[in-house]
Amino acid sequence: MTLNEYINLLNANEELRTHLLDNQVTDADIQQYVTEHSNVMLGYDLPLNLPFYRARYDSDNWTDKEDCSQYGYIQDAESVRMFRYNQDREQVLYTSTNPFIAFKEIEDGRDNNVYISKWGKAHNEDCFSVCTAICSEGIAADSTAGKYLNIMRKNLCPDTFRQAEEMGNVLEADSIDGYEGLNYRFSSAIASRLFQGCEALLTVSKKSDGKELNITFKREAVDTKLKIRAVYEIDAPSRHNGYILHINRIGIPQDNQIEWHEWRINMDSFRLPSNHQDQDLAAIRQIIERHDERRYQFRLFPNYNKNLDDFHVGIIVDNENGDRIYVEYKIDLV
Structure with missing residues:
Protein backbone atom coordinates (compact mmCIF):
# COMPACT_ATOMS: atom_id res chain seq x y z
CA MET A 1 0.00 0.00 0.00
CA THR A 2 1.27 3.48 -0.80
CA LEU A 3 1.26 6.28 1.75
CA ASN A 4 -1.34 8.23 -0.22
CA GLU A 5 -3.63 5.20 -0.28
CA TYR A 6 -3.28 4.91 3.49
CA ILE A 7 -3.96 8.63 4.00
CA ASN A 8 -7.15 8.27 1.97
CA LEU A 9 -8.10 5.21 4.01
CA LEU A 10 -7.71 7.21 7.21
CA ASN A 11 -9.67 10.12 5.74
CA ALA A 12 -7.03 12.23 7.46
CA ASN A 13 -7.47 15.94 8.09
CA GLU A 14 -5.01 18.43 6.63
CA GLU A 15 -2.71 18.57 9.67
CA LEU A 16 -2.43 14.78 9.99
CA ARG A 17 -1.97 14.46 6.22
CA THR A 18 0.96 16.94 6.37
CA HIS A 19 2.59 15.10 9.29
CA LEU A 20 2.23 11.77 7.47
CA LEU A 21 3.69 13.08 4.23
CA ASP A 22 6.61 14.59 6.16
CA ASN A 23 7.11 11.27 8.02
CA GLN A 24 6.73 13.19 11.30
CA VAL A 25 3.52 11.71 12.69
CA THR A 26 3.63 11.62 16.49
CA ASP A 27 1.84 9.47 19.07
CA ALA A 28 -0.17 12.57 19.93
CA ASP A 29 -1.34 12.79 16.30
CA ILE A 30 -2.44 9.14 16.43
CA GLN A 31 -4.25 9.53 19.75
CA GLN A 32 -6.10 12.59 18.44
CA TYR A 33 -7.14 10.61 15.34
CA VAL A 34 -8.32 7.70 17.50
CA THR A 35 -10.32 9.99 19.78
CA GLU A 36 -12.04 11.65 16.84
CA HIS A 37 -12.86 8.40 15.05
CA SER A 38 -13.79 6.11 17.94
CA ASN A 39 -16.68 8.06 19.43
CA VAL A 40 -19.20 5.55 18.12
CA MET A 41 -18.58 2.14 19.67
CA LEU A 42 -19.38 -0.44 17.00
CA GLY A 43 -20.18 -3.12 19.52
CA TYR A 44 -22.92 -5.41 20.78
CA ASP A 45 -23.21 -8.75 22.54
CA LEU A 46 -22.59 -11.95 20.60
CA PRO A 47 -22.48 -15.54 21.88
CA LEU A 48 -19.49 -16.41 19.62
CA ASN A 49 -20.31 -20.11 19.55
CA LEU A 50 -17.05 -21.07 17.86
CA PRO A 51 -13.83 -22.77 18.72
CA PHE A 52 -10.92 -20.33 18.60
CA TYR A 53 -7.34 -21.30 17.81
CA ARG A 54 -3.95 -19.88 18.73
CA ALA A 55 -0.71 -21.17 17.21
CA ARG A 56 2.76 -20.99 18.68
CA TYR A 57 6.11 -22.29 17.44
CA ASP A 58 8.17 -24.58 19.61
CA SER A 59 11.38 -22.96 20.81
CA ASP A 60 14.44 -23.78 22.88
CA ASN A 61 13.45 -21.43 25.71
CA TRP A 62 9.93 -22.79 26.09
CA THR A 63 10.22 -25.63 28.59
CA ASP A 64 6.91 -25.69 30.45
CA LYS A 65 4.52 -27.19 27.91
CA GLU A 66 2.38 -28.60 30.72
CA ASP A 67 1.33 -25.15 31.96
CA CYS A 68 -2.04 -24.05 30.51
CA SER A 69 -1.11 -20.38 30.90
CA GLN A 70 1.61 -20.77 28.26
CA TYR A 71 -0.99 -21.12 25.53
CA GLY A 72 -2.93 -17.90 26.11
CA TYR A 73 -1.80 -14.29 26.27
CA ILE A 74 1.84 -13.52 27.14
CA GLN A 75 2.04 -13.77 30.91
CA ASP A 76 4.81 -11.22 31.49
CA ALA A 77 3.16 -7.90 30.66
CA GLU A 78 6.54 -6.14 30.62
CA SER A 79 7.63 -8.23 27.64
CA VAL A 80 4.51 -7.52 25.55
CA ARG A 81 5.30 -5.34 22.57
CA MET A 82 3.00 -3.41 20.25
CA PHE A 83 1.32 -5.52 17.61
CA ARG A 84 -1.60 -4.92 15.28
CA TYR A 85 -4.28 -4.97 17.99
CA ASN A 86 -2.44 -4.13 21.20
CA GLN A 87 -0.19 -1.48 22.68
CA ASP A 88 3.00 -2.15 24.63
CA ARG A 89 2.37 -4.18 27.82
CA GLU A 90 -1.28 -4.75 26.84
CA GLN A 91 -2.12 -8.46 27.20
CA VAL A 92 -4.49 -9.85 24.59
CA LEU A 93 -5.19 -13.29 23.16
CA TYR A 94 -4.89 -13.48 19.36
CA THR A 95 -7.05 -16.25 17.90
CA SER A 96 -8.40 -17.38 14.54
CA THR A 97 -11.56 -19.29 13.69
CA ASN A 98 -9.56 -21.91 11.79
CA PRO A 99 -6.46 -23.81 13.03
CA PHE A 100 -4.61 -23.67 9.72
CA ILE A 101 -5.16 -19.91 9.50
CA ALA A 102 -3.93 -19.56 13.10
CA PHE A 103 -0.67 -21.12 11.92
CA LYS A 104 -0.52 -19.01 8.75
CA GLU A 105 -0.78 -15.88 10.92
CA ILE A 106 2.53 -16.77 12.65
CA GLU A 107 4.28 -18.69 9.87
CA ASP A 108 7.89 -17.63 9.36
CA GLY A 109 9.48 -20.67 7.71
CA ARG A 110 11.01 -22.19 10.84
CA ASP A 111 11.49 -25.96 10.87
CA ASN A 112 9.98 -26.27 14.34
CA ASN A 113 6.97 -28.11 15.61
CA VAL A 114 3.87 -26.01 16.23
CA TYR A 115 1.46 -26.02 19.16
CA ILE A 116 -2.15 -25.12 18.42
CA SER A 117 -4.43 -24.48 21.37
CA LYS A 118 -8.20 -24.68 20.97
CA TRP A 119 -10.38 -22.40 23.09
CA GLY A 120 -14.09 -22.14 23.74
CA LYS A 121 -16.58 -20.46 26.03
CA ALA A 122 -16.19 -21.24 29.71
CA HIS A 123 -19.99 -21.25 30.17
CA ASN A 124 -22.70 -21.89 27.59
CA GLU A 125 -24.58 -18.75 28.57
CA ASP A 126 -21.58 -16.44 28.09
CA CYS A 127 -21.83 -13.63 25.56
CA PHE A 128 -19.06 -11.24 24.58
CA SER A 129 -19.27 -7.52 24.06
CA VAL A 130 -17.78 -7.43 20.59
CA CYS A 131 -16.57 -4.66 18.35
CA THR A 132 -17.25 -5.72 14.78
CA ALA A 133 -14.98 -4.11 12.23
CA ILE A 134 -15.38 -6.28 9.17
CA CYS A 135 -14.96 -4.83 5.69
CA SER A 136 -17.05 -6.74 3.14
CA GLU A 137 -14.75 -6.56 0.11
CA GLY A 138 -13.80 -10.04 -1.07
CA ILE A 139 -15.73 -11.95 1.63
CA ALA A 140 -17.50 -15.13 0.57
CA ALA A 141 -21.12 -15.08 1.75
CA ASP A 142 -21.06 -18.70 2.97
CA SER A 143 -17.81 -18.34 4.93
CA THR A 144 -17.30 -17.73 8.65
CA ALA A 145 -16.46 -14.10 7.93
CA GLY A 146 -19.55 -13.81 5.72
CA LYS A 147 -21.77 -15.15 8.49
CA TYR A 148 -20.59 -12.50 10.93
CA LEU A 149 -20.68 -9.78 8.28
CA ASN A 150 -24.39 -10.56 7.87
CA ILE A 151 -24.88 -10.42 11.66
CA MET A 152 -23.17 -7.04 11.68
CA ARG A 153 -25.31 -5.79 8.78
CA LYS A 154 -28.53 -6.81 10.57
CA ASN A 155 -27.56 -5.36 13.96
CA LEU A 156 -26.13 -1.99 12.92
CA CYS A 157 -27.94 0.90 11.31
CA PRO A 158 -26.64 1.76 7.80
CA ASP A 159 -24.49 4.70 8.95
CA THR A 160 -22.88 2.70 11.77
CA PHE A 161 -22.40 -0.26 9.44
CA ARG A 162 -20.51 2.04 7.07
CA GLN A 163 -18.34 3.24 9.97
CA ALA A 164 -17.64 -0.36 10.95
CA GLU A 165 -16.47 -1.19 7.45
CA GLU A 166 -14.27 1.91 7.34
CA MET A 167 -12.78 0.99 10.72
CA GLY A 168 -12.16 -2.55 9.44
CA ASN A 169 -10.24 -1.20 6.46
CA VAL A 170 -7.99 0.86 8.72
CA LEU A 171 -7.44 -1.97 11.23
CA GLU A 172 -6.56 -4.47 8.51
CA ALA A 173 -4.41 -2.16 6.36
CA ASP A 174 -1.33 -3.70 4.75
CA SER A 175 2.15 -2.38 5.38
CA ILE A 176 2.83 1.03 3.89
CA ASP A 177 5.71 1.37 1.44
CA GLY A 178 8.68 3.02 3.12
CA TYR A 179 6.94 3.52 6.48
CA GLU A 180 7.86 0.69 8.81
CA GLY A 181 5.08 -0.17 11.25
CA LEU A 182 2.96 2.91 10.54
CA ASN A 183 -0.22 0.85 10.03
CA TYR A 184 0.47 -1.01 13.30
CA ARG A 185 0.88 2.27 15.20
CA PHE A 186 -2.62 3.30 14.15
CA SER A 187 -4.33 -0.09 14.45
CA SER A 188 -2.87 -0.83 17.89
CA ALA A 189 -3.98 2.57 19.21
CA ILE A 190 -7.47 2.11 17.74
CA ALA A 191 -7.78 -1.40 19.19
CA SER A 192 -6.64 -0.23 22.62
CA ARG A 193 -9.33 2.43 22.58
CA LEU A 194 -12.01 -0.05 21.47
CA PHE A 195 -11.01 -2.49 24.21
CA GLN A 196 -12.05 0.12 26.77
CA GLY A 197 -15.65 -0.67 25.85
CA CYS A 198 -15.63 -4.23 24.51
CA GLU A 199 -14.13 -7.64 25.20
CA ALA A 200 -13.34 -8.87 21.71
CA LEU A 201 -12.47 -7.43 18.32
CA LEU A 202 -13.56 -9.18 15.11
CA THR A 203 -11.53 -8.62 11.96
CA VAL A 204 -11.05 -10.55 8.72
CA SER A 205 -7.95 -12.72 8.31
CA LYS A 206 -6.09 -11.79 5.16
CA LYS A 207 -4.32 -15.15 5.33
CA SER A 208 -7.65 -16.85 4.65
CA ASP A 209 -8.55 -14.86 1.52
CA GLY A 210 -11.37 -13.21 3.43
CA LYS A 211 -13.09 -16.40 4.60
CA GLU A 212 -12.12 -16.66 8.27
CA LEU A 213 -12.00 -14.27 11.20
CA ASN A 214 -9.31 -13.23 13.59
CA ILE A 215 -10.79 -12.61 17.03
CA THR A 216 -8.69 -10.75 19.56
CA PHE A 217 -9.75 -11.02 23.22
CA LYS A 218 -8.60 -8.71 25.96
CA ARG A 219 -7.17 -10.32 29.06
CA GLU A 220 -10.22 -9.87 31.29
CA ALA A 221 -12.42 -11.77 28.82
CA VAL A 222 -9.90 -14.61 28.62
CA ASP A 223 -9.75 -14.91 32.41
CA THR A 224 -13.52 -14.95 32.95
CA LYS A 225 -15.18 -16.28 29.79
CA LEU A 226 -12.74 -18.48 27.87
CA LYS A 227 -11.49 -21.97 28.55
CA ILE A 228 -8.76 -23.96 26.86
CA ARG A 229 -10.23 -27.16 25.39
CA ALA A 230 -7.22 -28.98 23.97
CA VAL A 231 -3.68 -28.48 22.66
CA TYR A 232 -2.31 -30.17 19.56
CA GLU A 233 1.38 -30.72 18.96
CA ILE A 234 1.86 -30.50 15.20
CA ASP A 235 4.82 -31.97 13.35
CA ALA A 236 6.79 -29.17 11.66
CA PRO A 237 4.58 -28.06 8.73
CA SER A 238 7.63 -27.34 6.55
CA ARG A 239 8.21 -31.11 6.37
CA HIS A 240 4.80 -31.66 4.79
CA ASN A 241 4.44 -28.93 2.15
CA GLY A 242 2.94 -26.55 4.68
CA TYR A 243 -0.07 -28.69 5.60
CA ILE A 244 -0.49 -28.91 9.36
CA LEU A 245 -2.14 -32.29 9.42
CA HIS A 246 0.39 -34.39 11.28
CA ILE A 247 -0.72 -34.33 14.90
CA ASN A 248 1.92 -35.89 17.13
CA ARG A 249 0.29 -35.53 20.54
CA ILE A 250 -2.90 -34.17 22.05
CA GLY A 251 -2.90 -32.25 25.33
CA ILE A 252 -5.91 -32.34 27.64
CA PRO A 253 -6.26 -29.55 30.27
CA GLN A 254 -6.71 -30.74 33.84
CA ASP A 255 -6.45 -28.39 36.84
CA ASN A 256 -4.53 -25.77 34.80
CA GLN A 257 -2.06 -28.40 33.61
CA ILE A 258 -1.78 -30.08 30.23
CA GLU A 259 -1.74 -33.87 30.22
CA TRP A 260 -0.11 -35.08 27.00
CA HIS A 261 -1.30 -38.20 25.16
CA GLU A 262 -0.36 -40.13 22.08
CA TRP A 263 -3.35 -41.05 19.95
Whole structure:
Protein backbone atom coordinates (compact mmCIF):
# COMPACT_ATOMS: atom_id res chain seq x y z
CA MET A 1 0.00 0.00 0.00
CA THR A 2 1.27 3.48 -0.80
CA LEU A 3 1.26 6.28 1.75
CA ASN A 4 -1.34 8.23 -0.22
CA GLU A 5 -3.63 5.20 -0.28
CA TYR A 6 -3.28 4.91 3.49
CA ILE A 7 -3.96 8.63 4.00
CA ASN A 8 -7.15 8.27 1.97
CA LEU A 9 -8.10 5.21 4.01
CA LEU A 10 -7.71 7.21 7.21
CA ASN A 11 -9.67 10.12 5.74
CA ALA A 12 -7.03 12.23 7.46
CA ASN A 13 -7.47 15.94 8.09
CA GLU A 14 -5.01 18.43 6.63
CA GLU A 15 -2.71 18.57 9.67
CA LEU A 16 -2.43 14.78 9.99
CA ARG A 17 -1.97 14.46 6.22
CA THR A 18 0.96 16.94 6.37
CA HIS A 19 2.59 15.10 9.29
CA LEU A 20 2.23 11.77 7.47
CA LEU A 21 3.69 13.08 4.23
CA ASP A 22 6.61 14.59 6.16
CA ASN A 23 7.11 11.27 8.02
CA GLN A 24 6.73 13.19 11.30
CA VAL A 25 3.52 11.71 12.69
CA THR A 26 3.63 11.62 16.49
CA ASP A 27 1.84 9.47 19.07
CA ALA A 28 -0.17 12.57 19.93
CA ASP A 29 -1.34 12.79 16.30
CA ILE A 30 -2.44 9.14 16.43
CA GLN A 31 -4.25 9.53 19.75
CA GLN A 32 -6.10 12.59 18.44
CA TYR A 33 -7.14 10.61 15.34
CA VAL A 34 -8.32 7.70 17.50
CA THR A 35 -10.32 9.99 19.78
CA GLU A 36 -12.04 11.65 16.84
CA HIS A 37 -12.86 8.40 15.05
CA SER A 38 -13.79 6.11 17.94
CA ASN A 39 -16.68 8.06 19.43
CA VAL A 40 -19.20 5.55 18.12
CA MET A 41 -18.58 2.14 19.67
CA LEU A 42 -19.38 -0.44 17.00
CA GLY A 43 -20.18 -3.12 19.52
CA TYR A 44 -22.92 -5.41 20.78
CA ASP A 45 -23.21 -8.75 22.54
CA LEU A 46 -22.59 -11.95 20.60
CA PRO A 47 -22.48 -15.54 21.88
CA LEU A 48 -19.49 -16.41 19.62
CA ASN A 49 -20.31 -20.11 19.55
CA LEU A 50 -17.05 -21.07 17.86
CA PRO A 51 -13.83 -22.77 18.72
CA PHE A 52 -10.92 -20.33 18.60
CA TYR A 53 -7.34 -21.30 17.81
CA ARG A 54 -3.95 -19.88 18.73
CA ALA A 55 -0.71 -21.17 17.21
CA ARG A 56 2.76 -20.99 18.68
CA TYR A 57 6.11 -22.29 17.44
CA ASP A 58 8.17 -24.58 19.61
CA SER A 59 11.38 -22.96 20.81
CA ASP A 60 14.44 -23.78 22.88
CA ASN A 61 13.45 -21.43 25.71
CA TRP A 62 9.93 -22.79 26.09
CA THR A 63 10.22 -25.63 28.59
CA ASP A 64 6.91 -25.69 30.45
CA LYS A 65 4.52 -27.19 27.91
CA GLU A 66 2.38 -28.60 30.72
CA ASP A 67 1.33 -25.15 31.96
CA CYS A 68 -2.04 -24.05 30.51
CA SER A 69 -1.11 -20.38 30.90
CA GLN A 70 1.61 -20.77 28.26
CA TYR A 71 -0.99 -21.12 25.53
CA GLY A 72 -2.93 -17.90 26.11
CA TYR A 73 -1.80 -14.29 26.27
CA ILE A 74 1.84 -13.52 27.14
CA GLN A 75 2.04 -13.77 30.91
CA ASP A 76 4.81 -11.22 31.49
CA ALA A 77 3.16 -7.90 30.66
CA GLU A 78 6.54 -6.14 30.62
CA SER A 79 7.63 -8.23 27.64
CA VAL A 80 4.51 -7.52 25.55
CA ARG A 81 5.30 -5.34 22.57
CA MET A 82 3.00 -3.41 20.25
CA PHE A 83 1.32 -5.52 17.61
CA ARG A 84 -1.60 -4.92 15.28
CA TYR A 85 -4.28 -4.97 17.99
CA ASN A 86 -2.44 -4.13 21.20
CA GLN A 87 -0.19 -1.48 22.68
CA ASP A 88 3.00 -2.15 24.63
CA ARG A 89 2.37 -4.18 27.82
CA GLU A 90 -1.28 -4.75 26.84
CA GLN A 91 -2.12 -8.46 27.20
CA VAL A 92 -4.49 -9.85 24.59
CA LEU A 93 -5.19 -13.29 23.16
CA TYR A 94 -4.89 -13.48 19.36
CA THR A 95 -7.05 -16.25 17.90
CA SER A 96 -8.40 -17.38 14.54
CA THR A 97 -11.56 -19.29 13.69
CA ASN A 98 -9.56 -21.91 11.79
CA PRO A 99 -6.46 -23.81 13.03
CA PHE A 100 -4.61 -23.67 9.72
CA ILE A 101 -5.16 -19.91 9.50
CA ALA A 102 -3.93 -19.56 13.10
CA PHE A 103 -0.67 -21.12 11.92
CA LYS A 104 -0.52 -19.01 8.75
CA GLU A 105 -0.78 -15.88 10.92
CA ILE A 106 2.53 -16.77 12.65
CA GLU A 107 4.28 -18.69 9.87
CA ASP A 108 7.89 -17.63 9.36
CA GLY A 109 9.48 -20.67 7.71
CA ARG A 110 11.01 -22.19 10.84
CA ASP A 111 11.49 -25.96 10.87
CA ASN A 112 9.98 -26.27 14.34
CA ASN A 113 6.97 -28.11 15.61
CA VAL A 114 3.87 -26.01 16.23
CA TYR A 115 1.46 -26.02 19.16
CA ILE A 116 -2.15 -25.12 18.42
CA SER A 117 -4.43 -24.48 21.37
CA LYS A 118 -8.20 -24.68 20.97
CA TRP A 119 -10.38 -22.40 23.09
CA GLY A 120 -14.09 -22.14 23.74
CA LYS A 121 -16.58 -20.46 26.03
CA ALA A 122 -16.19 -21.24 29.71
CA HIS A 123 -19.99 -21.25 30.17
CA ASN A 124 -22.70 -21.89 27.59
CA GLU A 125 -24.58 -18.75 28.57
CA ASP A 126 -21.58 -16.44 28.09
CA CYS A 127 -21.83 -13.63 25.56
CA PHE A 128 -19.06 -11.24 24.58
CA SER A 129 -19.27 -7.52 24.06
CA VAL A 130 -17.78 -7.43 20.59
CA CYS A 131 -16.57 -4.66 18.35
CA THR A 132 -17.25 -5.72 14.78
CA ALA A 133 -14.98 -4.11 12.23
CA ILE A 134 -15.38 -6.28 9.17
CA CYS A 135 -14.96 -4.83 5.69
CA SER A 136 -17.05 -6.74 3.14
CA GLU A 137 -14.75 -6.56 0.11
CA GLY A 138 -13.80 -10.04 -1.07
CA ILE A 139 -15.73 -11.95 1.63
CA ALA A 140 -17.50 -15.13 0.57
CA ALA A 141 -21.12 -15.08 1.75
CA ASP A 142 -21.06 -18.70 2.97
CA SER A 143 -17.81 -18.34 4.93
CA THR A 144 -17.30 -17.73 8.65
CA ALA A 145 -16.46 -14.10 7.93
CA GLY A 146 -19.55 -13.81 5.72
CA LYS A 147 -21.77 -15.15 8.49
CA TYR A 148 -20.59 -12.50 10.93
CA LEU A 149 -20.68 -9.78 8.28
CA ASN A 150 -24.39 -10.56 7.87
CA ILE A 151 -24.88 -10.42 11.66
CA MET A 152 -23.17 -7.04 11.68
CA ARG A 153 -25.31 -5.79 8.78
CA LYS A 154 -28.53 -6.81 10.57
CA ASN A 155 -27.56 -5.36 13.96
CA LEU A 156 -26.13 -1.99 12.92
CA CYS A 157 -27.94 0.90 11.31
CA PRO A 158 -26.64 1.76 7.80
CA ASP A 159 -24.49 4.70 8.95
CA THR A 160 -22.88 2.70 11.77
CA PHE A 161 -22.40 -0.26 9.44
CA ARG A 162 -20.51 2.04 7.07
CA GLN A 163 -18.34 3.24 9.97
CA ALA A 164 -17.64 -0.36 10.95
CA GLU A 165 -16.47 -1.19 7.45
CA GLU A 166 -14.27 1.91 7.34
CA MET A 167 -12.78 0.99 10.72
CA GLY A 168 -12.16 -2.55 9.44
CA ASN A 169 -10.24 -1.20 6.46
CA VAL A 170 -7.99 0.86 8.72
CA LEU A 171 -7.44 -1.97 11.23
CA GLU A 172 -6.56 -4.47 8.51
CA ALA A 173 -4.41 -2.16 6.36
CA ASP A 174 -1.33 -3.70 4.75
CA SER A 175 2.15 -2.38 5.38
CA ILE A 176 2.83 1.03 3.89
CA ASP A 177 5.71 1.37 1.44
CA GLY A 178 8.68 3.02 3.12
CA TYR A 179 6.94 3.52 6.48
CA GLU A 180 7.86 0.69 8.81
CA GLY A 181 5.08 -0.17 11.25
CA LEU A 182 2.96 2.91 10.54
CA ASN A 183 -0.22 0.85 10.03
CA TYR A 184 0.47 -1.01 13.30
CA ARG A 185 0.88 2.27 15.20
CA PHE A 186 -2.62 3.30 14.15
CA SER A 187 -4.33 -0.09 14.45
CA SER A 188 -2.87 -0.83 17.89
CA ALA A 189 -3.98 2.57 19.21
CA ILE A 190 -7.47 2.11 17.74
CA ALA A 191 -7.78 -1.40 19.19
CA SER A 192 -6.64 -0.23 22.62
CA ARG A 193 -9.33 2.43 22.58
CA LEU A 194 -12.01 -0.05 21.47
CA PHE A 195 -11.01 -2.49 24.21
CA GLN A 196 -12.05 0.12 26.77
CA GLY A 197 -15.65 -0.67 25.85
CA CYS A 198 -15.63 -4.23 24.51
CA GLU A 199 -14.13 -7.64 25.20
CA ALA A 200 -13.34 -8.87 21.71
CA LEU A 201 -12.47 -7.43 18.32
CA LEU A 202 -13.56 -9.18 15.11
CA THR A 203 -11.53 -8.62 11.96
CA VAL A 204 -11.05 -10.55 8.72
CA SER A 205 -7.95 -12.72 8.31
CA LYS A 206 -6.09 -11.79 5.16
CA LYS A 207 -4.32 -15.15 5.33
CA SER A 208 -7.65 -16.85 4.65
CA ASP A 209 -8.55 -14.86 1.52
CA GLY A 210 -11.37 -13.21 3.43
CA LYS A 211 -13.09 -16.40 4.60
CA GLU A 212 -12.12 -16.66 8.27
CA LEU A 213 -12.00 -14.27 11.20
CA ASN A 214 -9.31 -13.23 13.59
CA ILE A 215 -10.79 -12.61 17.03
CA THR A 216 -8.69 -10.75 19.56
CA PHE A 217 -9.75 -11.02 23.22
CA LYS A 218 -8.60 -8.71 25.96
CA ARG A 219 -7.17 -10.32 29.06
CA GLU A 220 -10.22 -9.87 31.29
CA ALA A 221 -12.42 -11.77 28.82
CA VAL A 222 -9.90 -14.61 28.62
CA ASP A 223 -9.75 -14.91 32.41
CA THR A 224 -13.52 -14.95 32.95
CA LYS A 225 -15.18 -16.28 29.79
CA LEU A 226 -12.74 -18.48 27.87
CA LYS A 227 -11.49 -21.97 28.55
CA ILE A 228 -8.76 -23.96 26.86
CA ARG A 229 -10.23 -27.16 25.39
CA ALA A 230 -7.22 -28.98 23.97
CA VAL A 231 -3.68 -28.48 22.66
CA TYR A 232 -2.31 -30.17 19.56
CA GLU A 233 1.38 -30.72 18.96
CA ILE A 234 1.86 -30.50 15.20
CA ASP A 235 4.82 -31.97 13.35
CA ALA A 236 6.79 -29.17 11.66
CA PRO A 237 4.58 -28.06 8.73
CA SER A 238 7.63 -27.34 6.55
CA ARG A 239 8.21 -31.11 6.37
CA HIS A 240 4.80 -31.66 4.79
CA ASN A 241 4.44 -28.93 2.15
CA GLY A 242 2.94 -26.55 4.68
CA TYR A 243 -0.07 -28.69 5.60
CA ILE A 244 -0.49 -28.91 9.36
CA LEU A 245 -2.14 -32.29 9.42
CA HIS A 246 0.39 -34.39 11.28
CA ILE A 247 -0.72 -34.33 14.90
CA ASN A 248 1.92 -35.89 17.13
CA ARG A 249 0.29 -35.53 20.54
CA ILE A 250 -2.90 -34.17 22.05
CA GLY A 251 -2.90 -32.25 25.33
CA ILE A 252 -5.91 -32.34 27.64
CA PRO A 253 -6.26 -29.55 30.27
CA GLN A 254 -6.71 -30.74 33.84
CA ASP A 255 -6.45 -28.39 36.84
CA ASN A 256 -4.53 -25.77 34.80
CA GLN A 257 -2.06 -28.40 33.61
CA ILE A 258 -1.78 -30.08 30.23
CA GLU A 259 -1.74 -33.87 30.22
CA TRP A 260 -0.11 -35.08 27.00
CA HIS A 261 -1.30 -38.20 25.16
CA GLU A 262 -0.36 -40.13 22.08
CA TRP A 263 -3.35 -41.05 19.95
CA ARG A 264 -4.43 -43.87 17.68
CA ILE A 265 -7.38 -44.68 15.46
CA ASN A 266 -9.99 -46.96 16.96
CA MET A 267 -9.97 -49.67 14.29
CA ASP A 268 -13.39 -50.96 15.34
CA SER A 269 -15.06 -47.61 14.81
CA PHE A 270 -14.70 -47.16 11.04
CA ARG A 271 -17.86 -46.28 9.18
CA LEU A 272 -18.83 -44.59 5.92
CA PRO A 273 -20.16 -41.01 5.78
CA SER A 274 -23.87 -40.84 5.04
CA ASN A 275 -23.21 -39.53 1.51
CA HIS A 276 -20.69 -42.30 0.68
CA GLN A 277 -22.68 -45.40 1.58
CA ASP A 278 -22.02 -46.92 -1.87
CA GLN A 279 -18.36 -47.63 -0.97
CA ASP A 280 -17.12 -51.04 0.20
CA LEU A 281 -16.29 -50.65 3.90
CA ALA A 282 -14.66 -54.10 4.15
CA ALA A 283 -12.30 -53.25 1.27
CA ILE A 284 -11.49 -49.89 2.89
CA ARG A 285 -10.63 -51.64 6.16
CA GLN A 286 -8.18 -53.85 4.28
CA ILE A 287 -6.53 -50.81 2.69
CA ILE A 288 -6.12 -49.22 6.12
CA GLU A 289 -4.76 -52.41 7.69
CA ARG A 290 -2.20 -52.93 4.89
CA HIS A 291 -1.21 -49.24 5.05
CA ASP A 292 0.57 -49.26 1.69
CA GLU A 293 2.01 -45.74 1.59
CA ARG A 294 3.47 -46.24 -1.89
CA ARG A 295 0.00 -46.46 -3.40
CA TYR A 296 -2.12 -44.53 -0.90
CA GLN A 297 -1.94 -41.26 0.99
CA PHE A 298 -3.53 -41.68 4.41
CA ARG A 299 -4.94 -38.43 5.73
CA LEU A 300 -6.46 -39.92 8.85
CA PHE A 301 -5.97 -37.48 11.70
CA PRO A 302 -8.11 -36.05 14.48
CA ASN A 303 -10.21 -33.12 13.27
CA TYR A 304 -9.47 -29.93 15.20
CA ASN A 305 -13.05 -28.73 15.07
CA LYS A 306 -14.43 -31.94 16.61
CA ASN A 307 -14.66 -32.95 20.23
CA LEU A 308 -12.19 -35.70 20.97
CA ASP A 309 -14.92 -38.31 21.45
CA ASP A 310 -16.75 -37.38 18.21
CA PHE A 311 -16.44 -39.24 14.93
CA HIS A 312 -13.65 -37.72 12.84
CA VAL A 313 -13.52 -37.55 9.04
CA GLY A 314 -10.50 -38.68 7.04
CA ILE A 315 -9.48 -39.18 3.42
CA ILE A 316 -7.48 -41.90 1.68
CA VAL A 317 -6.13 -40.91 -1.74
CA ASP A 318 -5.35 -43.63 -4.30
CA ASN A 319 -2.17 -42.44 -6.04
CA GLU A 320 -2.78 -44.73 -9.04
CA ASN A 321 -6.15 -43.37 -10.12
CA GLY A 322 -6.64 -40.28 -7.95
CA ASP A 323 -9.74 -41.67 -6.21
CA ARG A 324 -10.55 -40.20 -2.83
CA ILE A 325 -12.06 -42.46 -0.17
CA TYR A 326 -13.85 -40.80 2.76
CA VAL A 327 -14.19 -42.56 6.11
CA GLU A 328 -15.30 -41.68 9.63
CA TYR A 329 -13.67 -43.04 12.78
CA LYS A 330 -13.05 -42.41 16.44
CA ILE A 331 -9.70 -41.95 18.13
CA ASP A 332 -8.29 -43.31 21.38
CA LEU A 333 -5.86 -41.42 23.61
CA VAL A 334 -3.01 -43.54 24.99
